Amino acid sequence: IGARLSVLSQSELYKAIRHHHKNDTRKNTHRAVKQALDTIEATSGSRPPPSQLWLALKKRKHKTLTQKWCAFNWKALHQAHKVGEYWLHTRMKDSRMPCTECNAPAESLEHILLECRVSHQELVWDLVKSQWELTGREWPCINMGLILGISAIQIRDPDGKVNHALTRLFQILVSESCYLIWCLRCEWRIGREANPMRRHTVSEVTARWQSAINKRLRMDWKLTSRAIYKKKALPQRLVARTWQLIAPNLQYINEKRIEGVLVGMGIERRPPGRNR
Template sequence: MGAAVHSLTQAKAYRAIQACKTPKPRRRTERMLERTRAVVEELTGVNPTKSAIWMSLRRRKAATLTQKFCAYAWRSLHEGYKLGRYWDNIDGLRNDRMPCLECEAPVESMDHILRECRVSGQETVWKLAKEIWAETGLEWPYVTVETVLGVGLLTVKDENGKVLKGRTRLLQILISESAHLIWCLRCEWRIGRGRDLSQLHTEPEIRNRLRAAVSKRLRIDWALANKQAYGRKALNARVVEATWYKVASGRESIRSDLVAPGVLVGSASSRRPRGRNR
């Protein structure tokens, strides 16, 4: 019948309001969820629930998935981006925006952008991602849009069926960063460059951007493993090292790739300098 004002928080009030609502299921969302569940079950042997898929994009456990990727995946699960069939019932724009004119595909879907499109840079991105993963000696999974959306539930196991936490994190990082980069490249070219074929992203540019994204994740991982700075919330240094072992720059150890030495032990050289040079 009510709640005491002194004990009511914004989070509790929001949950109470949401509990009173019964949102209607969206056909496109339900369809995409079922497809994602089927692909995840095929890859892992476990049939996840719908809530598990949503929670895998919200928790961002162990700093594996970035906030930008989770927002992209959340909207893709709802099929909320304005592409493909979205323009089917809009007169004057159907013939120009629904198909992928450069590839002569009748419908420009997210799966087409991530796996088939000739102007999104997807071929170069996935090729480099496979080259990085090849350093682990493990098999690269068959990636579709459903694999990307359920990436938070993917696991890598050894011959005995034991989950390899480090390799699982690496696979999730590579797939999520690659898919998000492909989507960004497509938007940059179609919107920012006016679909000019003379301004397509070059292969060196694409490879450098993916390498930069992966290198950034490497440095963030080691920074978040600093127990002196983050205490109990710090990442497990062993898991971080297992994630990038024999992968970064093709070296046996990734410690030499660190910009700030001693980041794990919190030495004075890794702290921010005082004054204007911050």
């Protein structure tokens, strides 16, 4: 807003502010998309056009990402979550902008998902990593670009070919885990009024994570039903290959022998790790 305030009428002033905000939003989105594409290029070896990010979130190929995740991811790319600096120009700035527990001046989405000491992000990422290691692949460094661009990330085999099953598993694990961290944060900060006595416990978070991943596995399996989904049914082979490495009991899923946990058995015997 370059013009001198005194010479602007009220409506001109509003127009200028609105324009300024619009430009800000566009710049933020541009920055988030670039961050995602940079990480995709570094991880997958090729840089998709920005349109592919939006298209992937809209099309949800093979139903790998949930509708809820895609809405979250879309909002995150637009920096539209009401966290951190969103509160900068409001009266709630002092109470809502910072993460007081961590002494962070702004509780950004990145802070919540990757840095916060109270969102349980560290525990959740430990759980994912422990499952991913069953695939024999290295767990990559998770950063905000990877989260924002998860819809277009590709995991490749040593011969350079895209491994569709592992790509799918990675996308499911990362998106479900992020979404859980986000939900835990909102439950505690809003639902439980950030009461330190009412933080989620380690066993509670572990159970929630297992349940989220197992729910996805069961949903995936249901979606292979040709009787129900006809031509839209997911290829059974793809779903089996997605999960076989981390859910060795997968073959029992059609029998009623296993009602409970398929992914993450044995986690509860593992002490929660401190190092990622």
